[in-house]
Amino acid sequence: VSQADQAQVIPLLEECLTLSEEVGFKEGIAAYDCVSGQLAFGRGDLITARSLAEKSVELYREIGHRHGTAKSLAVLGKVVATGGDYAAASTYYEQSLAISAELGEKWVAAVYLVELGEVVAALRQLAWAAQLWGASEAVRDALGIPIFLVERADYERAVSAARAHLGERAFATAWAHGRSLTPEQALAARGQKPAPTSTKIVTSPTTYPAGLTAREVEVLRLLASGMTDIQIATKLILSPRTVHAHISSIYSKLGITSRSAATRYAIEHNLA
Template identity: 40%
Template sequence: MNRRTLDTVDTAADHYARGDWQAAYDAWSRTGPDALSAAELECFAAAVGLVGTHDEVVAVRQRAFRAHEAAGDLHAAAGCAVRLSMDLAEHGEHALAGGWAARAAELVDDIGADCVERGWLAFLLMFRALGEGDLVEAERLVHEAYDTGRRFHDADLTAMGTCARGRLSIMSGRFAEGLAQLDDAMVRVVAGELSPVMAGHVYCTAIEGAQEVSDVGRVAEWTAALERWCDAQPGLLAFTGQCAVHRGQLMRLRGAWDDALREWSLAAERYVALGSTPAIGLTALETGDVLRLRGDLAGADAAYQRAADLGVDPQPGLALLWQAQGRSAASVAAVDRLLASPAGPVERCRTLPGSVEVLLASGEVERARPLALELESLASAVGAVVLSAAAALAHGAVELAAGDAAGALPYLRKAHQLWTQSSSPYDAAVTRLLVGRCLLALGDTSSAQRELAAARAAFRQVGAAPMADLASSLLAPASLPGGLTAREVEVLRLVASGRSNPQVAAELVLSEKTVARHLSNIFTKLDVASRTAAAAYAFEHDLV
């Protein structure tokens, strides 16, 4: 190796030590992999993983593996094989990932003695057990990995094991234990104990765990920490996509929907650069949910289709879209499939709120009631404010749909308080709209008007046009013409605006039979024989 090459290698090492991954990557790239030692190739692979592409990471790490193997360093070769397996599995190349895991197992057997690589192998095998649905074996393996990390003072393995234990505890319904373990893992990251790549993995895995159970407080705190960590590393590409996704999720909750859509678009661009297909599907799913709430049903449909094409289940968002399109039967069938599928508590946290909404919109009140109770039980176990708010909202909606407006109000008041505490203006407005409906049913028109007007203002502010229109339809004058009730005016306004019976049912959270009954009463009271004549009456009396 000539003097110039040595200087370049030394410069790359200096950049790497300072955390300037882009400069280190550029210097090692100029040198070329043939001039690098096995240890330098390992560092080069780490730098590529942080600023470069997946294919390049694999190529450089394979070179490092061969160099370690040629030098007879079984420990380093086994560690390299483990990391190759992890890289490949993360990008969906499961056959190759399995091959490298088998290679790592062979090398660990050749080493024979207890070693830290055996713990990393257990960590790999945990994912296989998870894929087979064997949580008991997965927990055994992750405990083995964690214990090995502690025994050999391997900070990366200890933190990754701690984080994985947390996720498995949450998946098993041990929420408090799992969240405490994620806290433990995050402390290790913030303390600077981990290598850069493993630090990024722990950040993202912990945030995803908190997101799954709607622990917005932890998501916000950890996303801010991840953002600071990303910003401190020049040229960093890896993990910045995840950071953008989580920022977007928080923006959506807080009503900044335009900003959220921009963040997800940015995240998708970064995921494309990294070749992470499932993650791109996640950004499409999030985008579809916001477009649906905005009333862009065609855009939402396209986003959900993209998510499905990339292997991400778009439910229950897609079922809610079908409900908005008046496709009640398809919507309920999708929810039936979700509810019948084997699912752990984490998945139920995600699907229950939407399932309750679909069933109530289809008039299936008694089927929705036990789901609201289940959601309440999960919320109590998790202790997250957002999940508790969703459970209270579900209970209130069920009682209102069952005709008990007075019984619904305490649940809805609690839900509004919790949504406000969570800084979620859209969900708080949905709750206020339901409160307004309760007050209308109880004859307190003036109070109802105040709630509905506040809800409409909030919907308009976030851009939720369909819900703003619904609030407007409920804001009927105190003295209604033709002997119509407030609910009949709601139905008449939507019919006059061109809605079909299924669409009216979806917007007012009624069954189609109930809508048909209201329409029959309207025809009788107004002495008209058609929807056209009823619509004309609505326009003549300024009801639209």
């Protein structure tokens, strides 16, 4: 949220807080703390952000609001990770993911798996990070949800660094293993050594050029065949917006700006 947007949002939040306090609506107060914590984080005020996130976690837990607890724990994890306390951040994210998995909120778990992966990578638990990212990608591919644009740069830097430190082969094995895990299994995979890559695993995302994911390669192939965004969406049972997001990601990764360039790249790299 930009500073200009915050100028409009904050008064509305304050009104929400006032009304919630007047009627004793604790869920509204907890939501205020969570969102206000995110806004403080966006301003770079980590002390305020942490305080508000902690209050939100405590209040959501008090009223037994599981989804809110998971959300505020993830916000708290992001805040403390930015402050450099990766061990605490890992704990918060793991607690958040455990709740999301229990609630069956797969798309939420996919987002938090990415963020936990970045945290444990900072703790040099690189194989586990790769498994978490692989598990997240499997869920996102199934649901047609790309990495949020605002999160993509940090994610790609973390993945590249982990791959470089762990080694291409070990990283690919861990990632491929992660893709076979449910979010719950990936969360429990800390310290587990991935099984050797079998001959059946030939489409690991790390085998594709330029960091393209399996879903992006699928979209690229259809694009190169001449399909429009709408036709691709229909073919893959995705929304046009999701297809557009995938294509934007493909263009960014390949450093291109046109469908013709994408088609040429697909042909040159045997992806068409």
